Amino acid sequence: MSVIGSNAASVEFRDVTKIYPNAKVAAVDRISLTVEQGKLVTLLGPSGCGKTTTLRMIAGLEMVSSGQILIGGEDVTKLPATDRDVSMVFQSYALFPHMSVRENVEYGLKFSGYPKKEVGERAMAGLQLVGLQDFGARLPSQLSGGQQQRVAVARALVLEPQVLLFDEPLSNLDAKLRRQVREDIRDIQTKLGLTVVYVTHDQEEALAVSDRIIVMNNAVIAQEGTPRDLYDAPINGFVADFIGEANLLDCEIESVADERATTVLGPVRLELPSRGMKPGPARLAIRPGRLELVKAGTPNALPARLTKVTYVGRHLECFAETAIGPVFAVCNDVDAPFAAGDDIALNFPERGTVLISG
Incomplete structure (x- = not known):
């Protein structure tokens, strides 16, 4: 039985705005949204629409200009990234090249105060979840792009975050690998009941993995709903043309x-x-x-x-x-x-x- 469980929590934005210094327009303009506990919600939209800024505000990597962010009902608006129980998977993998796969997965655990034995057990459980239990001794350079991304997912999973964030995680993979890794992510999310916020500009990817999709355009939410809602009943021309x-x-x-x-x-x-x-x-x-x-x-x-x-x-x-x-x-x-x-x-x-x- 896996030692990795779920610590999933909801995410709520209340009238959140982000304006960067010297910017003429808001990067995110008074948006309100809710990500339910245990659901995978995708922020979808073109470059510059505000989706990555929204993700980074959940992580605490960007602070809000106004409004509130709640995780698990707790106001985290002013908390720094280090005090938020979230993990992020980046498109660049961000693996340490001189460490083995297992050491990469163990890295965050060692700084979280887990006993040495539990660090090893959790790392192996994480690698098993992503199908890489036999690759622990290899260096990242000895893995394919898809395998490296799975290591990054495992490293985030073992920390049992309240919210798991994905920032364009498949953009560096070829089409066949994208399909495989997105299915792996969805299977793990469903199996563990994780709360996931997922950012992509790829419409097919969003339709394939999401419980709900939030379509953003020009710093605001254009429409949100289930993949079928958005595909079959777009609210305006932008959503109709962007989703397929x-x-x-x-x-x-x-x-x-x-x-x-x-x-x-x-x-x-x-x-x-x-x-x-x-x-x-x-x-x-x-x-x-x-x-x-x-x-x-x-x-x-x-x-x-x-x-x-x-x-x-x-x-x-x-x-x-x-x-x-x-x-x-x-x-x-x-x-x-x-x-x-x-x-x-x-x-x-x-x-x-x-x-x-x-």
Whole structure:
């Protein structure tokens, strides 16, 4: 049985702002959020949106300009990093090159006052959790990038922090290794019931590992929810386009009744959830994989002409011109008889077609 348990705690931001000296705008602007105990929450957004600053404020590596941070219900706003029970895994691994793998994992334990015997037991338990129990005597330079990142995870885990922080942990790995290591991180988090705050700019990575995703843009929270919530029901054009690909199309809301919007899209009429929107000009978002390619002349479908059809193995990528602009669709039937120059029609199913603001 592993000697490593869970000391997981919640994280709460209350109206937190961070303004760097001499900066004209806030790096983080009055954000409030909650990370529930034992959950993995991802901060997702483009470079400069404030996600890494938010992570560093949890760690105590950056102090807030205003607002409060609570960990496990305790106000830690003014506590330095050394007095916060958190551990961070960096994208650079930050391993000591002259120490063995086991010595790297033991390093933090030795300074935390654990008896020598327990230091060894915890280090071995940590290496077992990440599948590196047979690599303890090796130097970091003798490991692959994925293995080095696992050592960094083990080093953080053995301290049993209240919150485990990941700052772009997979950005230095190739695509296949990223998939493997992200699954390892998710499995360990679930197994131990850890509270994890995870920063990435990779949408697929966020969708794969998260209980909840907080999308940030321009120092504020654009939207938060489960991966499915954000993918299927983005609140605006930024979220729709940032979380996977989306077609953003101008439309007109003709009328709203009982939270249903009669929507006109070129020659197509749709009945969609109104999402609080009023009659008038609007936009809708639809994922390329949700569009249905149907025969030309199909009733209540958008006429289109295919300009390009590309076979990419698992599906066809179809580019089409319509009266309301270019549209990109994905067809999962690789044997479908579509070719560039064909006249077709596009069907907009209600599931996956959403009205958005802005």
